[in-house]
Amino acid sequence: MKRAATTTASPLPYEGSRHQTLSAYIQARFDEFSRSQKDVAQYIVDHLDEAAFQTAEELARRANTSSSTVVRFSQALGFEGFPELQGAAREEYRRAHAAPVPGAGSGAPAAPLFSLDQSEFETALAADHVNVEETARKSSRSDVEAAIDLIASSPRVLIAGTDQMAFFASYMRHLLALLDLRAEIVASPSQEALGRLSRIDDETLVIGLSAGRPHPLVVRAMKLARHRKARTVAITDATLSEVAKLAQIRLYYSSNSPAFVRSHTALLSMIQALAYGVYSRDAAQYADRIKAFRLK
Known part of the structure; x- marks a missing residue:
């Protein structure tokens, strides 16, 4: 149910709930x-560092919405406006990063990748470095192992990813083909792609790729997979994504x-x-397959 935005004197949630971030x-x-x-x-939860230090306009652009929506969202939470919400985001971010880095000794922070006067190029590389590290830290070993088991054992793998995700769906199919695993992709609402969706059954593994708000076609694939009792894996940068909610196994990656x-x-x-x-799982067997594939 949609809740009307308000600026009435309800207590600030962060101030009134210090035990809750x-x-x-x-x-x-x-x-x-x-x-x-x-x-x-969704964007604030998964990209707290950006929400803590960006303007409302920048945050709106990254969340694919308007700055007025960002303001109304802040008010719906009980804040007067975005600056107050940003203050709460900064406090949570600073608390999360106040803990010492494991293995650093004496609580010393890890050395920065680049100097403080980073160029734009170095800033982008540093962000990617952090993204990979954060993704590794947040990955559940049990979920990863379960996903690998499904990929290795499923008679058919269907990878759904549209727009920018289409490239990664195609690349994943290529990697699985090197291992002689049958994989198909759904990257657009073409007749051929819809035909692949129609063949989803209980022996199919459906992998949904999404960034931000998922494409309706990917959501459709996941819903159809659930209806037909197929196994499902979501790989997404949004922990609250609809694709993640529909999947049995959820793998999160950071995209700041x-x-x-x-x-x-x-x-x-x-x-x-x-x-x-x-x-x-079977390096010797797969090595022979890859060698044969390259010789074709």
Whole structure:
């Protein structure tokens, strides 16, 4: 149910709930928001560092919405406006990064990748470095192993990814083909792609790729897979994504970026790591297959 934005004197959630972080508060109330507000909520939860230090206009652009929606979302949470919400985001971010780095000794922070006077090029590389590290830290070993088991054992794999995700769907299919695994992609609402969706059954593994708000075609594939009792894996940069909610196994990657587009470095690393996980199950056998594939 859509909840009307308000600026009445309700207590600030972060101030009134010191035991609860801003991210946790947003997740608890997620179902109350409108569709556009959910885009903002999703982005803040998964990209807290950007929300903490960007303007409302920059945040709106990255969340594919308007700055007025960002303001209304802030008010729906009980804040007077975006600056107050940003203050809560900064406090949560600073608390999360106040802990010492494991293995650094004496609580010393890790050395920065570049000097403080970073160029734009170095800033983008540093963000990608952090994305890969954050993705690795947040990955559940049990979920990863379960995903690898499904990929290795499924008679048919269908990878759904449109627009910018189409490239990664195609690359994942290529890696699985090197291992002689049958994989197909759905990258557009073409007749051929819809035909592949129609063949989903209980022996199919459907892998949905998404960045931000998922494409309706990917959501459709996941819903159809659930209806036909197929196995499902979501690989997404949004923990509150509809694709993630529909999947049995959820793998999250970080896509923070100072640039004008999301970073997909961690996504590429995850896809390659999953393929290597399958390869390592029977390295000798797969090595022969790859050799034969290259000789064709």
